[in-house]
Amino acid sequence: MAAITEPQLGPNLEEPAGWRRTKNRMATVLMVVSFVLVIIPLVFVLYTVVAKGIKIISWSFLTSGPIPPNVAPADVGGIGPAVLGTIEIVALATAMAVPLGVLGAIYLNEYGGKGVLARLIGFFSDVMTGVPSIVMGLFIFSIWVLHFQFSGFAGALALGCLMLPVVIRSTDEMLKLVPNPLREGSYALGASKARVTVTVVLPAAIGGIVSGALLAIARAAGETAPLLFTILTVTTANPNPFSGPNTSLPSQIFANATSPYVGAQDRAWGTALTLIVIAFVLMIAARIITARFSRFSR
């Protein structure tokens, strides 16, 4: 090829060999290696759950009940009661935690300012994020279940306590991202603080708020520990979350996977896949909603 032998014209623009170039390459290699290390367990978990769970999943597995005893083979019955229970409990927890969390974050960011109360609430909300989920379960057990018995609502209370700080934190971060000039623009037209918050700040942040809330919901849907002491994990469907013991997908995984029977273990894999699919659908929904709400933002 002629180009190779052609003499170099003009200045040499290549990165010169040396310590700088070595550092650059080392950093690149390090990042690729870290990425691969992070992705390996994720792919492995997903592959195992899908491979073991997919053969058991069917419409009747998802809808029929009651959940058969552990000794039953995998093709008997289904986990319908757990699907119903999870939907009831998570929906109730969401209805309690999301509005409260969003309002709390609005207070922290728009009203509380740098006041003592706002800083105190922000601090304790952060502390609450670090409370182990089983402690939340015990807390609800001692203040609710001991007086009012096991119920889906008790489980929802425990999950709500877990979701609340997550919703507050994610909403707070989103509200902080709303540029101050937008608020001032609204104030300059004679808007009150409440009006500015409702008509400018929240619409500007709604995409992030919704996806933050959906992530909190997905997270709560997979929690097992807080439900152990609050819903009792039965095998029959209970459409009334306010009275009587209930059941849920994660606690069924726990109950089935820890048993020595092959049928139960297969059921646990199928249930795990169901749960992952639910979380996945929520993530996708979060993406779509974020994109939809931010259609005016560029």
Add this chain to the structure above:
Amino acid sequence: MEQPEQDITANPQLTETANPPLPKTATEPQVRPEQYAAPGETVFDVENVSCYYSAFRAVTDVSLAIHENEITAFIGPSGCGKTTVLRTLNRMNDLVAGARVEGDVRYRGASLYGKDVSPIAVRRRIGMVFQKPNPFPKSIYDNVAYGPRINGEHNKGKLNEIVERSLHQAALWDEVKDRLGKSGLSLSGGQAQRLCIARTLAVEPDVVLMDEPCSALDPIATGAIEDLMKEIKSRYTIVIVTHNMQQATRVSDRTAFFSVLRNEKSDTRTGVLVEYGPTEKIFHDPSDPRTEAYVTGQMG
């Protein structure tokens, strides 16, 4: 809220009411045949105003009168308190934690910092355009209709009328009339600033405060906004902060020159009003040597 009949803030009414009556000013342009013409009615009377941010005194002892249907320019070096003074005129500084105003600002005779004065009612009359265009992340239509809507106007026909009129006034209608549903953030810098002006005009304010409205714009967009200011001044009173002295000479009737006093002992800087008068006089026959040094470019 109960309103005492002879309240000193009763004219104009700056306390919160459901439907504040807007003071309608004369729409006839004032004719000024000779130089240094007699000014129109006083809109703002700023008396010995000092502004503090917590313990820091940003600007001190400002006294000036701003007149109806004129464009008043605030010029001066950075940090001299022009913007701070501008923001005291519609109580925007209330939004800054720790900000405090001493002295008195009277708006058409009523004290802006009186006890029962609602900043919301003040800002409905005294609008503001900011340095960086800040359209809301809403459609162009909703941006302009925002002000009327929060003031209780929900009639579709009326809103259409207001949006079209305001966009015409801001010389933006022809460029956006076919895409009113598009995002306000899709506009270029100059268009976005005119959208913000249209949004301000939509609530039919008495006064429009402009904080360096052209500093982020190219000369053509700047020219468009200056033409627009001259056009609307027959209906509004305009106060503009600018770093651009040519802009002040081009558009303003009256100019206030601010400067910075440096305290050697504590190494703090405080803005002061050096000279205030007709723009012609400030630029061609200033009485203070500091003004002369600044306008002739001997001092930055």
